[in-house]
Amino acid sequence: MFRISSAVRQRCFRTLTDGKIRNDSSALERTVLKSPHPIPGSALCCISTREYYSVDQAKRDLNAAMQEAQNIGKGPLPVLVVGGASMLPFVTVPFMCLMGGSCDASWAFSQVAYSASILSFLGGIRYAVTLGLRGGSTPDTIDYRVLAPAIGPVVASWLSLLFPTPLALLTVAGSLVGMAYVDVLHSPYPDWYKGLRFVLTSVAVVSLMLTLFFHLVLGDRKRDYRSRKVSKEDH
Structure with a gap:
């Protein structure tokens, strides 16, 4: 099993749902990578997901x-x-x-x-x-x-x-x-x-x-x- 803190989940959710390009994706990636629990690749999709690039x-x-x-x-x-x-x-x-x-x-x-x-x-x-x-x-x-x-x-x-x-x-x-x-x-x-x-x-x-x-x-x-x-x- 893997576990992601609620703060990370909330930031990930905002990144996916606000329809805008987030500037904190690198910080989010560092936060996820430092997690002591193994995280499957499918759970990392929020790190680089973007709706568009303006x-x-x-x-x-x-x-x-x-x-x-x-x-x-x-x-x-x-x-x-x-x-x-x-x-x-x-x-x-x-x-x-x-x-x-x-x-x-x-x-x-x-x-x-x-x-x-x-x-x-x-x-x-x-x-x-x-x-x-x-x-x-x-x-x-x-x-x-x-x-x-x-x-x-x-x-x-x-x-x-x-x-x-x-x-x-x-x-x-x-x-x-x-x-x-x-x-x-x-x-x-x-x-x-x-x-x-x-x-x-x-x-x-x-x-x-x-x-x-x-x-x-x-x-x-x-x-x-x-x-x-x-x-x-x-x-």
Whole structure:
């Protein structure tokens, strides 16, 4: 048997019935996760249930994420240093495209591949935290919906490696944004980690969009040169 306090039940009921988007879903999730009793996945449906997602809510979520960024200084220095260093492969590619006047296809693919590895890494973190907080030793505490935020990035990473460069860049960028949304606004992570995730994701997504821009505008000079060379040989 499982037991949820009356306060949690009331907050869950309000979340489901008021027809509005609640800002306390993360707090509710933390409250439920800290319960000493195992809770089946079906009882956790109220954590992420929302009637709709409005523009006003998107603005509030963005403001909340930006506020979390102010807590970065509270995090361990080694984590902050490693996190900052992990951005180098992201920012290097658009810088090379800008300096070289073209966007080599191999550069863009390397950025997509690195983004895919980062997404898989973030999915692994989410998977481990989910199992740990929800009592992984008890089968009825885990369901597919709970695992979706952890497995989804892995699938998106694999698909991005199969897509053409523009679509691949959009896929990994969108997946990073989705993971940041879940991790920053709907996860029981420390505030400093949420702020770090918001900042690092912003840098990564901007870098990916710059690479996409350079890929579409500047093109691949080496590829164009090879095409012209083959065309001349045919004539």
